[in-house]
Amino acid sequence: MAGNLSKNRIEYNAIRKTDELNDELVAEHREDLSFVWDAVKSLPVKYREVVLLFYHEGYSTKQIAEILHKNEATVRSDLHRGRAKLKKLLKAEYDFEESIR
Template sequence: MTAYGNNVLRLAYSYLHNMSDAEDVLQDTLIQFLKTQPQFETSEHEKAWFLRVAINTSKNKLNYNSIRKTDELSETLAAGEAEDLAFVWDAVKQLPSKYSEVVHLYYHEGYSTAQVASLLSKKETTVRSLLQRARSRLKEVLKEVYDFEKQI
């Protein structure tokens, strides 16, 4: 919990956009850890396990919520984001989950494209394509909202 709790919570929030659901995912991830008591070769393997379980649990929660058609409260992530980049992360939250998950893992968690591919069970080239498409979409969204143009 101490080592990976914040990472799991942020990842779950990036999927669910609801802090109480993200906390539920964190709790479910920890319960899964206590039930299975997996053995890890390295701390990187341990962190990857926690994030993979959190991703799967978040996706299950999204399916559950879509079936029940619940309304989610719009909350902002209060932990450690730079104030001047908050608008970028707001734009990332508007992207489809296939894009926002790779952006989150690559930029926020600091994983390489190979590690992201492993976590998401995708090919590395697919992850690179998703990142490129996400960047293009973000550029369009930010250009519309903030009218970013060439500076010179």
């Protein structure tokens, strides 16, 4: 399992590079999504942590459940609610209409 996680992390880092000091995406040929991460940071902690672990870190809901010591169904529920709050926030703040998945 540790080997697979390490391999996944290497592949993930090759695709998406981050500037850890600024916490912004700096991958080449990608749209600037810093406004999305700013919106994610404004979410309540229980939603923010699952959204970050799922989208930013690339963990599955099963892995997130293990990390946070929660039921996998609870993680999926928090992720669903976090996406809904994020969508509402982005639509209100940035007039963002696209579907967030």
